[in-house]
Amino acid sequence: MRRTAPSALLRTAGVPALFVLLWSTGFIGARLGLPHSGPLTFLSLRYGVALVLLALVALATRAPWPRRPAAIGHYAVAGLLVHGLYLGGVFVGISLGVEAGVSALIVGLQPLLTAALAGALLGERVSARQWLGLALGLAGVALVLAGKLGQGPGDALGSLACVAALLGITAGTLYQKRFCADMDLRTGGVVQFAAAGLATAPLALLGEGWAVDWTGEFVFALLWLVLVLSIGAVTLLYLLIRRGAAAEVASLFFLVPPCTALIAWPLFGETLGAAALAGMLLTAAGVAMASRRAGT
Template structure:
């Protein structure tokens, strides 16, 4: 095997790990940015900046653009679902007072929902051991977040209904967006197609923000740093990796990587901010990792289910 081939193979192997690490830091941007801007305004600005940067990069590299209105429209629909719907729902839920741990458990159902629908809509088939992995993933996430869930319940007593509804909307949009992207996104250029996604999502969020928010922004150092982090490593790095992984793997397999985000976030919070990481949470990290490994392992000779 040639050196370039080995480098490419290694890059493909580490891409899921890099994606999880980048995606899991999204809570940092939300934590530091939301106090200074309302959720839809914040997201609209983030996605507009990311779209402009990607469009400029596509022009500089002379990359292809979506061919015709059909391809551009499909990219726009993916953007509305994956970015405006999913991210907007999560940001609004947290801003409305829903504990981040509750939101994480809710959206962690996405891999199971994606797998169930992918079997019907995309013809994907999961083996029995992979379904076991999906179940272990849900259980592991619950174990990781159990201390936080108990603390949130003890401190707040009840969760805001509007936050729960918003989180469920995010779950449905994220699932639909993943399936749509897997079905229609393979033939859309990655850089320019993602720029179109961001443009469509930003326009929708600006419209919603104009109707529901003041759109005021406090340009503090914390807000600027949070915005830069969310635009560059998250909207450019992590999202491009997500779309690339969807091109190479199944929708259900790629979605299962989202199970690793809450455990990674818990570990990062422990290392960076000194937040408590209890033995139960550590056990949940192990269970979640085993679950994802079962989903992603080669099928071998087993019986397909679904």
């Protein structure tokens, strides 16, 4: 019987589509929870709960813990970039007035940065077809969020925070691919959440006083972001990074803003016009083109 390659299995099993769906709900969860807590307090709680859950899973399954200081350091740096800087930037940006859709669009520029840097840093070849797909994806995202962009990007500091988030997820994707390829997702996740929490918690205490309004809406948002995003979606992201080229994986982020808009439609009454629907189709075509390797 012919065996299916791991990378092909990830595609045929629909893991990329599931990843996009789960990742998109992060903006929804932020919108639900941030009215009841400061952004850094919210994230500190999220990191702490995720750390405890992953540590219990690691102990129960006897997962191997990293022993080399260099490996621990690499895991911590990746965690600071993917969790601390990326999530911190998004949450702070939204809390300062940047709309979730605009925030998603800014972070949606990640595939272009990743593709531009992957060749130089990882030795990956980005074909002309992939570049064209990335350009189509960016155009599609702009169409989907054209109405939101017309309303302005929100607070200037919030926009800068979203740019910092863009840099964090781009650098984190490349760093994870380069230095954390052999990381156990259970114990490595503990190290990463610990690093992000140690960096975020003191800032939350000094700047926000750890104030939380423990409503049912906040608890639901917190648990959703911990279980579905911090553990589920991040695990899928690392599996995709491990099995595929960084530029290919990054192209999936173009689908996040349109998917977020679809989810927000029934939840918050945000409507989708003809331009938005056309943009979704254009984005899907761009991602399909950018995700294909040369010669396939």
